[in-house]
Amino acid sequence: MTPTRAPSPAAALLDLLLPRTCGGCGAGPPGSGGWCPACAQDTAGPVPVRVPGAGRVAAAGRYRGPLRRAVLAYKERGRRDLAPDLAGLLVGPVSAVLAPRADGTPDPAAVRLVPAPSRPSAARLRGGDHVLRLCRALAPLLTAAGLPARTDAALALHRRARDSVGLDGAGRAANLASALHPARGREPVPAARGEAVLLVDDVVTSGATLRACGAVLAASGLPAVGAVVLADASARRRRPDGRL
Numbered sequence: 001m002t003p004t005r006a007p008s009p010a011a012a013l014l015d016l017l018l019p020r021t022c023g024g025c026g027a028g029p030p031g032s033g034g035w036c037p038a039c040a041q042d043t044a045g046p047v048p049v050r051v052p053g054a055g056r057v058a059a060a061g062r063y064r065g066p067l068r069r070a071v072l073a074y075k076e077r078g079r080r081d082l083a084p085d086l087a088g089l090l091v092g093p094v095s096a097v098l099a100p101r102a103d104g105t106p107d108p109a110a111v112r113l114v115p116a117p118s119r120p121s122a123a124r125l126r127g128g129d130h131v132l133r134l135c136r137a138l139a140p141l142l143t144a145a146g147l148p149a150r151t152d153a154a155l156a157l158h159r160r161a162r163d164s165v166g167l168d169g170a171g172r173a174a175n176l177a178s179a180l181h182p183a184r185g186r187e188p189v190p191a192a193r194g195e196a197v198l199l200v201d202d203v204v205t206s207g208a209t210l211r212a213c214g215a216v217l218a219a220s221g222l223p224a225v226g227a228v229v230l231a232d233a234s235a236r237r238r239r240p241d242g243r244l
């Protein structure tokens, strides 16, 4: 996806001052949780997503309708104010991924949220890393709900990582394999006893991103139990230009 340039400081200030509108349809003002009642109905998750090799994966909903519009508005159209509302949609998927297992694995006592990283150039154009911002909004919600959570930007993409637009699943996997690495400048902090590591991303399509991130985390001694994403686009076909 190609982001539009981040709004100027004046425009960002205006965003803060103007009444907020519904994340799904843009009509305002929104109801509780940042959504109008109709869109809230349509964004109710969680939905399990099958991503072989990525552990348990759950999404807040399918990549369509109000949720798709909200993700695009948040990611590409400068609606950074939607971070708390979108983070709120991830609380259910986190519970689903961490739900008790039949094999007797103990329930996690805490969770570490690892954002799937953006290309540095894309993050600059978007006015910051949108998935990292999402994690930072989600962590306090989980903590308030009784599951201590923190964000760990443990992964990064090389500056020269190419835009994956136009690549199929295999091409995306190859692009990521050469570009994804543990964040520089610090040793990975091992998971504390009882701490579950969870990947977070905005959208899952082929699953290449979640698998690649999971592989780098595991190689750093931080295996993830699974992932949560805002929207499941795995049933959609990318257009010939690679866009959804």
Ligand SMILES: O=P(O)(O)OC[C@H]1O[C@H](OP(=O)(O)OP(=O)(O)O)[C@H](O)[C@@H]1O
Pocket (backbone or CB within 6 Å): 001, 002, 116, 118, 119, 122, 164, 165, 169, 172, 201, 202, 203, 204, 205, 206, 207, 208, 209, 210
């Ligand atoms: O399941 P997958 O096939 O890996 O697709 C999902 C990934 O695709 C998008 O990122 P993209 O690589 O297009 O970068 P972007 O941040 O520029 O959108 C999206 O943000 C996910 O990270």
